[in-house]
Structure formats: C-alpha cells, structure tokens
Amino acid sequence: MELLVRDAELLVVDGEREIPGGWLATAGGRVTAVGPAGTEPEAQATVSAAGRLITPGLVNTHHHIYQNLTRAYAPAVNGSLFDWLTTLYPLWAALDEEAAHVSAYVGMAELLMGGCTTSSDHLYVHPRPGLVDAEIRAARDIGFRFHATRGSMTRSVEDGGLPPRSVTQTDEEVLADSERLIRAHHDPSPGALIRVALVPCSPFSVTRELMTATAELAERHDVRLHTHLAEDRDEDTYCLRTYGCRPVEYFEDTGWMSDRTWVAHCIYPNDAELRRLAAAGVGVAHCPSSNMLIGGGTARVREMREMGLPVGIGCDGSASTDHASLWMETRGALLLGRYRDGPGAMTARDALDIATHGSARCLGRGDEPGHLRPGACADLVVWDLHEVARAGAFSDPVEAWLRCGPARAWTTVVAGRVLVDRGEPVPPGLADALRTHGRIARRMQQDV
Structure with missing residues (x-):
C-alpha cells in the first residue's frame, strides 16, 4: 500500500456511500480500500485529512x-x-x-x-x-x-x-x-x-x-x-x-x-x-x-x-x-x-x-474516475474551508462545502500521487513557468 489518506470528517465515496471519519488507501494508482476510523491499514505514506471533507477529484x-x-x-x-x-x-x-x-x-x-x-x-x-x-x-x-x-x-x-x-x-x-x-x-x-x-x-x-x-x-x-x-x-x-x-x-x-x-x-x-x-x-x-x-x-x-x-x-x-x-x-x-x-x-x-x-x-472514462470505490483511479481531493467561513455549519459537510466558502483543495491526488500539498501545487517548475507565462502574455497582448 503506497498512500493512506485518513482522519476525514466525511469521505464521499460516490453518490450512494459516505463514510464519517473515513479513510482511503491507494496502490498502483488505484483505490484499494476505504473504511471507517479505527480500521486503517499500514501504508508507506500517510496524508491527514484533519477533519476535512474528501471527495472524488x-x-x-x-x-x-x-x-x-x-x-x-x-x-x-x-x-x-x-x-x-x-x-x-x-x-x-x-x-x-x-x-x-x-x-x-x-x-x-x-x-x-x-x-x-x-x-x-x-x-x-x-x-x-x-x-x-x-x-x-x-x-x-x-x-x-x-x-x-x-x-x-x-x-x-x-x-x-x-x-x-x-x-x-x-x-x-x-x-x-x-x-x-x-x-x-x-x-x-x-x-x-x-x-x-x-x-x-x-x-x-x-x-x-x-x-x-x-x-x-x-x-x-x-x-x-x-x-x-x-x-x-x-x-x-x-x-x-x-x-x-x-x-x-x-x-x-x-x-x-x-x-x-x-x-x-x-x-x-x-x-x-x-x-x-x-x-x-x-x-x-x-x-x-x-x-x-x-x-x-x-x-x-x-x-x-x-x-x-x-x-x-x-x-x-x-x-x-x-x-x-x-x-x-x-x-x-x-x-x-x-x-x-x-x-x-x-x-x-x-x-x-x-x-x-x-x-x-x-469523457468516456467508464467507471474509473468520478468515484472512490475500490478499483477506481486514485484521484481525490481533501478540501479546506477556513474555520471562520465554516463557523456554524455543523449539520452537513457536503452542503457546507459549496454553500460556505471559498473552499480550496488542501490536498489533490492524481493516480495516487500528491500534486497539491497544504494548498500549494507541488510541480517544481511552476515558478519558472509563471515567469515565462508573464513574458509571453504581455508580448501577446501588446503586439496587436
């Protein structure tokens, strides 16, 4: 098992199943298991959802x-x-x-x-x-x-x-x-x-x-x-x-x-x-x-x-x-x-x-992304909603996710790899890309 995401307030597996306090395990770019708190397996790496909402990507x-x-x-x-x-x-x-x-x-x-x-x-x-x-x-x-x-x-x-x-x-x-x-x-x-x-x-x-x-x-x-x-x-x-x-x-x-x-x-x-x-x-x-x-x-x-x-x-x-x-x-x-x-x-x-x-x-992806049942692509999001924006919203984490806000991705995982960590994208070339992007965008808008 390569990655375990645990300690969610709520894990939305799909439109039929939600797990309070849930966890999700991945290996080989796929979801391998989900479950309630207290049943987590061992894993090479662990991400804490820290009481946040987890949804499919x-x-x-x-x-x-x-x-x-x-x-x-x-x-x-x-x-x-x-x-x-x-x-x-x-x-x-x-x-x-x-x-x-x-x-x-x-x-x-x-x-x-x-x-x-x-x-x-x-x-x-x-x-x-x-x-x-x-x-x-x-x-x-x-x-x-x-x-x-x-x-x-x-x-x-x-x-x-x-x-x-x-x-x-x-x-x-x-x-x-x-x-x-x-x-x-x-x-x-x-x-x-x-x-x-x-x-x-x-x-x-x-x-x-x-x-x-x-x-x-x-x-x-x-x-x-x-x-x-x-x-x-x-x-x-x-x-x-x-x-x-x-x-x-x-x-x-x-x-x-x-x-x-x-x-x-x-x-x-x-x-x-x-x-x-x-x-x-x-x-x-x-x-x-x-x-x-x-x-x-x-x-x-x-x-x-x-x-x-x-x-x-x-x-x-x-x-x-x-x-x-x-x-x-x-x-x-x-x-x-x-x-x-x-x-x-x-x-x-x-x-x-x-x-x-x-x-x-x-997109014709069949039953691969779009849910978090075992066998699905390991594409998921741990959502962060600031405690001030979330204050008073206790009855339904999914409704709060869209009604309150703004929400941001705290952790984004694609094929079992963490690509956003603590709200920040992890690709190492992003700073250089932004500088190049700014140069090209200014030139494009000024040349016409």
Whole structure:
C-alpha cells in the first residue's frame, strides 16, 4: 500500500456511500480500500485529512487552457460571443509551442488547486504545428490526467467564417495531424493518463466535409468527439442561412449524433432536438460562469439529466471565465440550477455528482474516475474551508462545502500521487513557468 489518506470528517465515496471519519488507501494508482476510523491499514505514506471533507477529484469537460494568456483582456470583456471571438483571434495567432506548453503547465496547476484531477482541453487554434504535443508534455511533466484534443478551424473570414486565415488550416492538414496525434499519444488502456479526442471548434467553423471525415476518423480509431453546439442564438441564424438547417440537424447530418460525442454549452436546442440528443447518448459540458459572463443563456441541466444525458462541468476558456476553478464552477452549477428551476432542482450532492460521475461519463472514462470505490483511479481531493467561513455549519459537510466558502483543495491526488500539498501545487517548475507565462502574455497582448 503506497498512500493512506485518513482522519476525514466525511469521505464521499460516490453518490450512494459516505463514510464519517473515513479513510482511503491507494496502490498502483488505484483505490484499494476505504473504511471507517479505527480500521486503517499500514501504508508507506500517510496524508491527514484533519477533519476535512474528501471527495472524488473533479473532472473538467470543457476548457481552452491557452486562453489564460489573454485573461480579462479589456477590449473583449463586454462584447457578445462573436464580438469577443473576433477581438481575440488576432492575439491567439501568436500562439507557438512555448506558449502552448507554459499556458498548459500553469493552467493545469490552477486546475489542481481548484480540485480538478482530470481535464480535457479544446485547442482549436493552430497557427503553428506541435501545439497539442506541447500541452501533452506539460501534462506528463506534472503527472496530470489529461484528455488532449486536436481542434480545428478551416473556414476563415474569407470563407464566410469568423477567424482570420492565420489560425485556420486546410481539411487535409487537420486530418493528417489528427491521425498523427492519435497514433503518437492516445492511450486507450484502463487508467490512462493521456488520451486524445477530435474536436472541431464548432460545426460552422469547419467545412461539412471535415465534420463528416472527423467523425469517421474517430470511429476508426475509437476516440471521442467534442465541439461547441447550440451555444448562441447567432448560431441558429448562421446555420439556417449557410446550411439551410438548425445547428443540431446539421450536427446529426454530419455523423456526430452518437454516444461517442460530448458537446459544450448546448443552450438552445428545442425540445425535439434535446430528445434526439438524449436518445443518441450525447453528453453535455455545462459551463455556468462562462455563459453567465457572456450573457448567453444557460443549459437546461435538470431536464437533460432527467432525460438521461450525461451532463458534466466545464470551466471553459480562461479568457471568458477568467479562472480555472472547478470548485467555483460546481458552486455555480448549484446556484444556477436553483435559480433557473427552483430550490428543489439542485443540491450540493447533485452538483458534486455532475462534476465527478457526470463529467467522467462525458469523457468516456467508464467507471474509473468520478468515484472512490475500490478499483477506481486514485484521484481525490481533501478540501479546506477556513474555520471562520465554516463557523456554524455543523449539520452537513457536503452542503457546507459549496454553500460556505471559498473552499480550496488542501490536498489533490492524481493516480495516487500528491500534486497539491497544504494548498500549494507541488510541480517544481511552476515558478519558472509563471515567469515565462508573464513574458509571453504581455508580448501577446501588446503586439496587436
């Protein structure tokens, strides 16, 4: 036995089991046993939860990590989604391998501090080669569980799209590099730390031919598919004008309507479209803060879950949400669910289930992360809530975790390795990465 985490106030094993005073043991990157106080085994290393809450690690289903280089960029913060994109695309055209690596390194450290142990990343601007490889190097340097994605945009403003030509590629370039990345990095084995998915930016930012070919490539290599869908009302207008149909119909026509797929936002499907998505098993990444900040509506999370859609949490881009805290997004899902559908629509345990089990389903991780039963990936968080913020909250540690706050990850463990210790990320290269990140971010924002 390699690691024992003990002395919890409460250990949340999954949506069915909670252990007051619980402990958890790991070996070989897996949970080997859980139990109540007084039954702990011997272990090579011990972490004290010191009366804190232990939960499964949170899983991030939608992100644009490179955008932490343009956080809270003043000229873009108050526009519509399309205004925001067209303002920032020219800045992102400066992205290179160094920028992709350092933004991923810093972004993953931030995710770990917010209790995230697994994340996907939607990297869809490719002004230079090797950007996804650079992100994967950062994940391996840290030991983070990472679903890298090969995003794409092929329809520039000259072709009736939104982005400049400098951040788009041809269909042939995208498909060739997608296949290369799958062969080089995708690990389908149980408990894998690195997997690869294919992720056009949106159905209207690539050609119909590429949407269809990407779905076929994913089927051949048994990898997952992801894109933005039904995020903005302008998308309806654009698709009707360009393709003669609504976004969900176009999505289905190009071969994407399957349980291999999860989509971001999914705010504006009509009732019939939502039923078709549910019947196909399409997952949804719910991004509460980003949608509220952009003012673009919110997903019908309660209805989606009742229909059986896998629903997970996404923190979305670091230049729209401007943070990468899955705790904040999980709390946002709690608040927004209750605001939208009434106080009985969402509890803290519901929100935790979305951010763990629901998110893991979106990423196609089966029954590995998202819970802490024996055999699960040893991905967990010991949460710290300051005694002043917690004062008076004695009846329910899980509700207190999201209602009080802010909470932070005191200890974050991925595959049995401690990556946040006493609230601080442990990757040794973080200080150097922050200095490099600052240099690149200032240059990127000043050069345009």
